Amino acid sequence: MSMQKSQKNQESAEALAVQALAFVASDPELLPRFLAITGIEAQQIRRAAQEPGFLAGVLHFILAHEPTLLRFSQEAGIAPGEVGIAALPLGNDDHERSS
Structure with a gap:
């Protein structure tokens, strides 16, 4: 896969995830279930995003419940x-994998 196509896939995935977050x-x-699972508070969502x-976690949250x-x-x-x-x-x- 070309770098340009990979970048485009990344951008469209991010756009969909932002839509999922909204x-x-x-x-x-x-929202309360998402906050409880992630352990963040509502006012922290913008920074956490x-x-x-x-x-990716937002999309996995959506995927976890049919x-x-x-x-x-x-x-x-x-x-x-x-x-x-x-x-x-x-x-x-x-890049943030724990050992």
Whole structure:
């Protein structure tokens, strides 16, 4: 895969993850569950979104619950499988791997 295509995939995956984050943040049932799972507070979301791996975590949160995945996919106008595909380039944050 060319570097340009890889960069484009990364950018579209990030855009989808940002859309997923907005979806979660606007849902009064999903947001508290997301915050509890991630251990962050609502006012920390903007800063956390800049951290490597956070956006991939948002997509994995969506993927972990099929009804949520289906609702998000419908709202985003994409196939549910595209969420899983988008999570892959975002999950490559191996520079912070613990030993």
